[in-house]
Amino acid sequence: MVNLTIDDKQVTAPKxxxxxxxxxxxxxxxxxxxxxxxxxxxxxxRMCLVEVEQMKGRQIPACTTPVTEGMIIRTATPEIIKxxxxxxxxxxxxxxxxxxxxxxxxxxxxxxxxxxYKVDTNRFSDLKFQHEIDYNNPLIERDMNRxxxxxxxxxxxxxxxxxGALTFIDRGIETKIGCEFEKGLDCEFCGSCISVCPVGSLxxxxxxxxxRFWALxxxxxxxxxxxxxxxxxxxxxxxKVLTTIYNDExxxxxxxxxxxxxxxYQFISSDxxxxxxxxxxxxxxxxxxxxxxxxxxxxxxxxxxxxxxxxTARLTNEEFSLxxxxxxxxxxxxxxxxxAGYAHSALSKGFVRSFGVSASPASVLDIQxxxxxxxxxxxxxxxHPVVGFEINMAVKNRGVKLNILSxxxxxxxxxxGAKTAIHTPGNEVAVLNAICKAxxxxxxxxxxxxTIPGFAEFSKSLELFTPxxxxxxxxxxxxxxIKIATDYASAEKALIIFPIGLAYSGHxxxxxxxxxxxxxxxxxxxxxxxxxxxMSEKNNGQGAVDMGFYPQDGGMxxxxxxxxxxxxxVKTLFIAGENPLVSYPDSKKVKSALDKVxxxxxxxxxxxxxxxxADVVLPACSYAEKEGTYTSLDRRVQYVKPAIRKxxxxxxxxEIISQLISKIDGKExxxxxxxxxxICSKTAGYEGMTYSTLGNNGAFATTAIKASLVVPEYxxxxxxxxxxxxxxxxxxxxxxxxxxxxxxxxxxCPEAYLELSREDAARLLINEKDQITVTSESGSLxxxxxxxxxxxxxxxxxPYHFPAAPANKVWSGTAVTMVSIxx
Amino acid sequence: xNPITPIINGMKITLSHMFMKPVTLQYPTERxxxxxxxxxxxxxKVSHSKAKCVACYLCPxxxxxxxxxxxxxEDANHNKYASVYEIDxxxxxxxxxxxxxxxxxxxxxxxxxxxxxxxxxxxxYAKETLLEK
Numbered sequence: 001m002v003n004l005t006i007d008d009k010q011v012t013a014p015k016x017x018x019x020x021x022x023x024x025x026x027x028x029x030x031x032x033x034x035x036x037x038x039x040x041x042x043x044x045x046r047m048c049l050v051e052v053e054q055m056k057g058r059q060i061p062a063c064t065t066p067v068t069e070g071m072i073i074r075t076a077t078p079e080i081i082k083x084x085x086x087x088x089x090x091x092x093x094x095x096x097x098x099x100x101x102x103x104x105x106x107x108x109x110x111x112x113x114x115x116x117y118k119v120d121t122n123r124f125s126d127l128k129f130q131h132e133i134d135y136n137n138p139l140i141e142r143d144m145n146r147x148x149x150x151x152x153x154x155x156x157x158x159x160x161x162x163x164g165a166l167t168f169i170d171r172g173i174e175t176k177i178g179c180e181f182e183k184g185l186d187c188e189f190c191g192s193c194i195s196v197c198p199v200g201s202l203x204x205x206x207x208x209x210x211x212r213f214w215a216l217x218x219x220x221x222x223x224x225x226x227x228x229x230x231x232x233x234x235x236x237x238x239x240k241v242l243t244t245i246y247n248d249e250x251x252x253x254x255x256x257x258x259x260x261x262x263x264x265y266q267f268i269s270s271d272x273x274x275x276x277x278x279x280x281x282x283x284x285x286x287x288x289x290x291x292x293x294x295x296x297x298x299x300x301x302x303x304x305x306x307x308x309x310x311x312t313a314r315l316t317n318e319e320f321s322l323x324x325x326x327x328x329x330x331x332x333x334x335x336x337x338x339x340a341g342y343a344h345s346a347l348s349k350g351f352v353r354s355f356g357v358s359a360s361p362a363s364v365l366d367i368q369x370x371x372x373x374x375x376x377x378x379x380x381x382x383x384h385p386v387v388g389f390e391i392n393m394a395v396k397n398r399g400v401k402l403n404i405l406s407x408x409x410x411x412x413x414x415x416x417g418a419k420t421a422i423h424t425p426g427n428e429v430a431v432l433n434a435i436c437k438a439x440x441x442x443x444x445x446x447x448x449x450x451t452i453p454g455f456a457e458f459s460k461s462l463e464l465f466t467p468x469x470x471x472x473x474x475x476x477x478x479x480x481x482i483k484i485a486t487d488y489a490s491a492e493k494a495l496i497i498f499p500i501g502l503a504y505s506g507h508x509x510x511x512x513x514x515x516x517x518x519x520x521x522x523x524x525x526x527x528x529x530x531x532x533x534x535m536s537e538k539n540n541g542q543g544a545v546d547m548g549f550y551p552q553d554g555g556m557x558x559x560x561x562x563x564x565x566x567x568x569x570v571k572t573l574f575i576a577g578e579n580p581l582v583s584y585p586d587s588k589k590v591k592s593a594l595d596k597v598x599x600x601x602x603x604x605x606x607x608x609x610x611x612x613x614a615d616v617v618l619p620a621c622s623y624a625e626k627e628g629t630y631t632s633l634d635r636r637v638q639y640v641k642p643a644i645r646k647x648x649x650x651x652x653x654x655e656i657i658s659q660l661i662s663k664i665d666g667k668e669x670x671x672x673x674x675x676x677x678x679i680c681s682k683t684a685g686y687e688g689m690t691y692s693t694l695g696n697n698g699a700f701a702t703t704a705i706k707a708s709l710v711v712p713e714y715x716x717x718x719x720x721x722x723x724x725x726x727x728x729x730x731x732x733x734x735x736x737x738x739x740x741x742x743x744x745x746x747x748x749c750p751e752a753y754l755e756l757s758r759e760d761a762a763r764l765l766i767n768e769k770d771q772i773t774v775t776s777e778s779g780s781l782x783x784x785x786x787x788x789x790x791x792x793x794x795x796x797x798x799p800y801h802f803p804a805a806p807a808n809k810v811w812s813g814t815a816v817t818m819v820s821i822x823x
Numbered sequence: 824x825n826p827i828t829p830i831i832n833g834m835k836i837t838l839s840h841m842f843m844k845p846v847t848l849q850y851p852t853e854r855x856x857x858x859x860x861x862x863x864x865x866x867x868k869v870s871h872s873k874a875k876c877v878a879c880y881l882c883p884x885x886x887x888x889x890x891x892x893x894x895x896x897e898d899a900n901h902n903k904y905a906s907v908y909e910i911d912x913x914x915x916x917x918x919x920x921x922x923x924x925x926x927x928x929x930x931x932x933x934x935x936x937x938x939x940x941x942x943x944x945x946x947x948y949a950k951e952t953l954l955e956k
Contacts, residue, residue: 100879100926101903135901209895209903212880 004071019062019073020048030075031084031116033109033198034150035063038254039159044150046087047113050075059083081117088119091148093126095199102146104200106213110148131176138747139189139205139263144176147201153177153193160256162392162415163187177201188732189748190385191262195246195255206263206744207243211235218245219643220696222630223261224314224623225735227536228253228364228386229632230261231696234624234643240269241624241644251697252365258385259733263744267622268644270741273605274619275648285617290649293616294656298663300572300599301331308335308561308570311549312577313344313538314738316628317637318675319653320540320547323576326657330664334555335570338544339501339537340584341558342508342813346500346534347545350512354520356706357684358545361519362495362531363634363700368394369529372401372491374484376428376498376515377507378410378420378790382732383499384535384633388412391497401491403484405431405476407727408797409790421484422792423474425725426506426717426816428498431481432514433714434470436521437462438485445489446523454709458517461711473716489522493529501537502583502736503728503800503807506815510712520707535633538736539623543631546683546701558584559813565593572599576653577620579737581609582803585813586778603656606741609803619650626652627672629694631701638698639691723818724760724796726776728811734801752805754783755797756821761787764821774798776810776819796821857934862917864935864948865910866955868928874954875929878905882921882930890914891921908950912938931955 001012006019006028013022018041023030033045043064050062053072059080062073074080092114099105114120131144154166154177165187169178179185194202216235223230231251235243244262248255267273277293278285301307309327311320327336338344347358355361367373367390381388388411394400395415402418405428413420423431439445440459449455467478467485488494496515500507515532524530536542544550551557556564562580564570566589573594580590594600594613602611603618611617623630624643631637646652651659658669669675673691680686685701693699719725733739733749740746754774756766766772770785774796783798783805791797796819800807811817848855857863867874878895890913896906922930933955940946 100877100881105879133901209878209897212884214884215880 002067002069004067004069004073006073007075013067015067017067019050019052019065019067019071022067023062023073023075028075030062031113032063033113033148034152036152036156036196037248038256039152039155039196042151042155045148047084049080049083051077051080085117085119088114088117089122089124092119093122093124094129095148096128096145102200103203103208104197108200109198134184137185137205139259139744140185140191140194141203141205141208142177142185143201143203144178146199147177148199149175149177150198151177152196152198153202156192156196157187159396160389160393161188161190161192162389162396162411166193188385189259189263189744190257191259192256195257195262204243204263206266210242211237216242216245219624219641220250221624221643222539222638222640223257224539225260225264225739226384227539227541227633228384229539229630229634229636229638229698230257230386231638232257232261234265236643239644241265253386253389256386256389259748260735260739260742260745261386264739264742266743267605267738267741268624269647270606272607272741273647274607274617274650276619277649278617280615290651293618294659294663297574297601297616297618298660300601301574301660301664303571304332305335306569306571307331307333307574308556308564308572309333309574309576310558310561310578310580311336311338311544311575312736313339313536313541313544314577314623314736315540315544315653316626316640316672317540317543317547317631317679318628318672319657320544320549321679322654322657322661322669322675324547324549326661326664330661330667334551334553335561335564336555337550337558337561338578339541339558340580341550341560342505343500343502343537344541344545344550345508346512347536347542348550350509351516351534353509353710354513354516354708356708357703359542359635359685359701359703360532360534360633361525361705362533363636364390364533365634366495366529366531366533367391367497368398368400370394370400370493370495371529372403372487372494374488374494374496375402375404375412376406376496376511377504378404378406378408378412379504379729380497380499380535381411383501383537383730385732387497387535391415401487403487405484407795408792413790419484421476421480423476424717424719425727425795427470427474428506429510429514429712429714430465430470430716431474431476432511432518433462433465433712434467434481435485435488436518437465438467438482439489439518439522442482442486442489444486445521448523449521452520452707452709454711458709458711488518488524491524493527494519494522494524495530496532497535498533499535499537500541501730503730505585505728505813510714513710513712516707517709517712520709525707526705533634537730539632540630542633542635543629546631546635546686547679562589562593565597568596570597572601573597574601575610575614576603577605579604579608579610579803581613582737582806582808583800585808585811587806587808588778590808603653605650608737618656619648620656621646621650621652625650626654628654629676629691632698635685635701636698637686637689637694637701639694717816720818723820724756724794726774726796726798726811726817726819727815728798728800728807731799731801734799737801737803740801740803752783752799752802752807753786754821755786755788755791757791757793757795758787758789759793760796761785764823766821766823770823773822774810774819775822776812776817778812778817779809781805781807781809857936861934861936862919862932864912864933864938865921865953866931866933867908867950867953868931869955874905874908874950875927876905876908877903877927877929878908879926881924881926885920885924887918887920888914888916905950908953910948910953911946912948913943913946
């Protein structure tokens, strides 16, 4: 710590802080336009000028000057105020005074400073800028006439997002912020640039002219899309969620959001939401009262194991826990599952047998503290963009090494120093085993490795996975495998990251065990910066596993439930929030299961493809309307409270289930808070949590792990040289099928496509945007072609989110599907 | 005092009033002269055959009676305009803050004071009726 004097006040500050930071942490406000605490110091605006006595009273920028012992600083002498007024006058000389029509008014740093310093006249005169305004972009409106050239957008896009879409172009008075060759913005649309813009140069177009900032009520919440568990602030007016608001105090990510988090909120207050319960009468869906609908559902929730349930991993912990209780105690059925049965198996089976707990022995915070990241699939960026930002920052700012094992290249491959080893699809486990083999061969394992249970069988099983053998199979040269092995083993701290999800049917318990084995034999576990991070796809995927909402003691898995619907063993199916017809593999099987089951109940926000087949549809409500907790992928339990009143007649799944329980066996279920205390009393790691202790930041549910080595199952993919290997996955702008109801994500990525390599495209004479037909054993699908250099030859990539062209028509749940393509 | 005197005095006053200008206004055949700064019904000023209002939301923000509803829209030239501008005249207290707050001088208070109506819904003045004639 350094001692210094700011405005006659004795203060201390960390050694590496700037004068600006020192003043801020000691509660002294220095005006500034070009600074954001997440970004490196820049010193563009000259608003933060201060006087340092040791520097002979010169005016120096506080944001770029480091503190030194005994500094005497004055932040508001008459000279400094005069200088700041001059800066503002010069900024306002070119800045258009169109506050009445500018959406930033009320939240504008320049407006606030002009008001604070009473700059209402100008001694100078000049013309205003006449830059063309970009109205064409659906999400980000750029008006460079209002720009004050603070460079925050340029820096956040480069330093954190790692995209570099914006830059300073032209020089001198002509300088402006723009894209390469003054083209339109075609980026990841995360909107980080909007969040940091101090003026109205960059604005969120979906929110344009919707409301003034001062008319909005801010509600802290937790994002309802992926498992990262980002905190966000919802801007609410007239019981409608109109926007998300940037708050750099929120969460581990300091307010940083991705495209769907920032722009995908529209589903909450959508006009298409279900407004009342519906019952199928004489083949037609008709509106009904809650009593009618719930009486009918309760009367069919009988018969023990003849009732089955599928839930989405977006319910709260309280809902999962109550739902499970209803299934087990009120109905007496063990048949309930979520996420298609396989998307949680890495946690519920893989980690349980490898670590003894169904949770990752690492957190997102470890990424920046690690020395080496081993990422499995570049898709980790697309599935969890904010985790991707953490990886960007770790690699760019902290020099963390990045090794990637993937079946295609991606955004992460472009990071400085990133090494991407491309393997043929479906060979992740073999490659990880080969890495373990190389480590054992070179005696790089941890000294305690041999004492870990299962070591003998495991090392014996590796005989089949010599780097040479796996090289032939996976296409990664043996030297590369050995290099990755030595890099991983020699790094002091190393973290393995992999995503799971409905589209990643290959990422199951065997991949989890293979990754766990690697961490266990090298001892990269149990300390900061090391471990294995399994990233669940949806916002409460980890919570669903923690609450035990998956088949245990002989219950049926999701796939078995669907099979049993076909053969009549399951007579009533309750689907809460899931849309299996679009998102589960093998649409034919799902369709016949939903058609054949005697009674189908769906609770959802929207009339989904699955809900259209239901006998009763119950309108549920979104995360912004209910109270509960979500558990993020690194087991941070976070509390959400309602930001708006429930839309129309919708009820939370908690209310629906508790009313069903009272109708079935007359028991009362209490409030979510009571349910949560019940959860905390019996769930490992949740002990002692209450809604009030969780507060705004949540709390980690940590449990001790007990490592053991497990031989992962591995079935080699049967390649077919005449066909292409189709891999399914998520795209950056979507998450599950929910983002289809968010206008923002749909603007950027409206329809399904098939991404294929340049070589294959040239061979098959396919051009970008051609209409093509993909055919597999399961069926065929019409898609738009997207030719991309990131895809290796012989591989095609198909995103799974789109109901109009569902991937499950050609994909039956295997990690790799062999397909042929025709124009 | 002579009991007749007060009557005579009273009649004098009555008589003098017979030759004075009458105070009572024969409304509605006679119209009052409204003072120039009278605060009657608001009107949206028009310029270039369009309302000057840019939907900056300052009037609904400043309005103490919360009687103004504005919704902004974007026209073909990407200019901001008020797609909805409504004043609930039953709530309005005619304080004139809306006019004072307007940064583009798009609003004024007219001498219009005959605001009676038959239905509550008719007291919500929409943009078309508020445009200055």
